[in-house]
Amino acid sequence: MKLIYRLIIRLSAVLLPILALWAAIFYYAMVEEINDETDDSLEDYAVMIIRRVLTGNELPSSGDRTNNTYSVELLPEGTDTPLQISFRDEKVYIPEKRETEPARVVTIIFADAQHRKYKIEVSTPTFERIDLLQSVLLHIIALYIILTLTIITVTAVIFHYSMRPLYALLKWLDNYHPGKGVDDLPANSNIPEFKKLTKAAHDTIERAEQYMERQKQFIGNASHELQTPLAILSTRIEWIIDNTQLTEEQFAELSKMRQSLHRLVKLNRTLLLLSKIDNGQFPEKKAVDLVEIIENEVEIYKDIYADCGISCTTTLPTRYIVEMNESLATTMVTNLIKNAFVHSELGSNVGITIEKGLLTISNDGEEQLDGTRLFDRFYTSGKKESTGLGLALVKSIATRYGFEIKYAFCNKRHQFSVKMSK
Amino acid sequence: MKLLIIEDDSSLREIMLRALKGEGYVVETASTFFEAEDKIAGYSYDCIMLDIMLPDGNGLRLLEHIKSLGKEDRVIIISARDSLDDKIEGLNLGADDYLPKPFYMAELSARIKSVLRRGTASVNNIMKAGNISLDITSRRTTIDNKEVPLLKKEFDILLYFMQRPNHIVDKAILAEAVWGDHIDMADNFQFIYAQIKNLRKKLADAGADTNIKAVYGFGYKFTDNEK
Incomplete structure (x- = not known):
């Protein structure tokens, strides 16, 4: 996974719960504050009515500008309810609206100078408070999402921007091929x-x-x-x-x-x-006809291996021209063909084809060879006496000209192929 | 025929000296650039074997020096650096042949003969041994002035033998010389036996007074029956 994605995931893993916790705390603090505010105004209203009751003033009519409703009740003598103030939430029937609504209710037991106890209940509908809380909740959620996205995006952009020297360095490393010399270093950064x-x-x-x-x-x-x-x-x-x-x-x-x-x-x-x-000491190149080289080589090998009954089938175009050093072209082809003939049993077959820029040389074989080590210097299959350098030489030449060389084993045949064109 | 060997390695110098003396040449040696320059200034040689890696100078400069003196001496460059550049530069500077190390003595002596022959009779490119004569340019073989048709490889083998009379020729080296760098394995010489058998038969049928003797397990020796 790319560093930047990993960073985003980790950042999200940490930020999401922390921001969520923060949002939750904020929300509950808001709720608390709003409830407090409601209770305070209820209390103020109740105190105003108590004052009027005690001074014997006229009580406010229930149609005044507040949504509050209240009731004052004289408790019978001898009630030992203590003087108290209590808040609760309940459904209250509101006569003006003719329906029940959730409301906040405060109940106060108070006594006048004659020690008569009264109970006053003031209620205020809470739909406004609920609306307010809902809107606060929505805003907090929106804020949470926007904040999280913004932090992550900004981090990603800044990270990418700051890491440019690293990416330049990585690209430079990708472009480096052993033995081909070192390119100029990417523009240096000031960061130590x-x-x-x-x-x-x-x-x-x-x-x-x-x-x-x-x-x-x-x-x-x-x-x-x-x-x-x-x-x-x-x-x-x-x-x-x-x-x-x-x-x-x-x-x-x-x-x-x-x-x-x-x-x-x-x-x-x-x-x-x-x-x-x-060391690149074969700089001179010319147009070389591989078909001509192959035909000459096959002629010679047929001659040499005539007694072994090795047959050779070729499927070649009339010409196949490549731009390379002539002696290296010959060395490459010779080694591949020699390899096929040398490792062929009596009476087996060697096949050579050129098709779509792919030179394939195949011969009968019993078991697959170790394709990863086949082109190493001094690797020999151990059967015949050989220097173990032939295929290393082929590989070296192929690499020099950007050809791709591969070994495969299919249908009980060893196949060496050189891909010469893209 | 007088030869000069310019070679800094004493062991190689000594064996070359011994072998070439054995072939009947008058041979002198030099081990350094300085010594060689001295000898070349004082004497004339038919053929100079020049090692181009000398401790006190590049042999190619010595070659330039020889040519600048206007000498007719033939030069064969002997080099441990089997590099095309050296070869091209050497031949451009007027060397007659280029022999990379390591070489076989028989190879060197064949090259010397070939270089000397070019010197004496440049038009006449004919090799003779006993009653056989080979025309190298037209690739024709005649025995007692009667033409013998030889296949391409048979001709090459015979030529190789005739350049090295009385030397034992290793079959692996013969195969390499005639078939080029295609022979890698020591276990398949069947094709050489077949070729030699055919060649012997053709030579015998035409009444050649030479002999290709098999040296068991090793190779062949071409001899002139008259000797």
Whole structure:
């Protein structure tokens, strides 16, 4: 999940309950305040009536401008109800409206100078209060939603804006391909954390590049340095074979030595070639006809493997032109075809096709090979004597020209395909 | 025929010296740029084997120097750097051949012969051994002046043998020389046996006085029966 989404989710997880709690507290505080206000006005009204009762003034008619209704009742003598004031909510019949309405009622027991007790009840309908509370609730909910959305949106926008250097750095890292050199760094930020991160990424990649460069140089130099001792060894063995009287045993030993040496020479030569390809030392390109190369190669292999009864079927267009170095094109094709022939059993079949920019070379096989390691240097399937560099070479060349090389095993056939056009 | 070996590695220098002396050449050696420059200034050689990686200078500069002196000496560049650039530069500077290390002595001696032959008779591109003669340009084979039809690969094999008479030729190296870089595995030489068998039969039928001897488990040796 992208960082920004995660941030929004986490922010929401924290903000939603906190804001909801805040809204609830706010709402109950409002309710409390409104009830208080109602009770205060009821009390004031009741006090006004009590005052009139006690002073013997005329009581207000029930049709005055307030919605209040009241009743004053003289309690019988000897009632031991204590003097008190109490509030309650109940349904009250309102004669003017001829219906019952929810109302707030205050009951006060009071006594006059003669110790006669009165009970006064004043009620005020609460529909206005309920309306008010409903409207408060609606506003709080609206505020809650708008506030939450605003906070999250603003955070997301600010986050995205502030993280631009990070995204630039990530893009730069995506564009980096090992061994292809380092692009210019994205425009630097003033934020110390990003500065540090950018520098760390840059340093790491530069170090990796240096190691790779050094490793390439090492392989190249080592292979070069090996050439002279190899030349000495082979010429000396050759001299002994040509110029000395040898027993058959000695001769056999020497020829085995020479064969091993020959393998070593080939190995070294291939390593040199690999290191040259990786160093881009084959810059010259021209239009190469792959079909022509394939046909020549197939001719030679048919010749070589004639006795093994390996058949070869090709489905090729008349021409297939690619822009690449001629000797690398030949090396790539040769290695793939050689691979197919070498790993074919007696009497099996090798197939070569070019279709829609896809060169496929297939041969019969028993079981699937390890596709992930097949193109590694020095990986061999262990069956035949080989350097284990052929396919690594093919891969190296393919990568150089942006071709995609794949291995698949289907219908009991190994298939190597090189995708040459998009 | 007088040769000069310019090579800084003493062991390689010594074995080259020994082998080329064995072939009947007069051979001198130089181990540094300076020494080589000295010898080239003082003497003339038919062919110079030049290692281009010398401790005190680039052999290619030495080649330029040889050419600037207007000398006719043939030059074969020997290099551990099997790089196309060096090869092109070397040949452009007037080298006659380019041999990457490691090489086989038989290969070097064949190249020397070929370079020297070009020097003496540039028009005449004919190889002879016993009563066989090969016309390299027109790829025709004649035995006792009678033409023998050989297939392409048979001709290549015979040419390879004739450039290396009396040397034991490794079948793997022969295969590589004739079929190019297509031979990788040591376990399939059936096709060489077949080719050699056919070639021998054709040569014998035409009355050739040469012999391709099998050296068990190793390869072949081409010999001139007269010797």
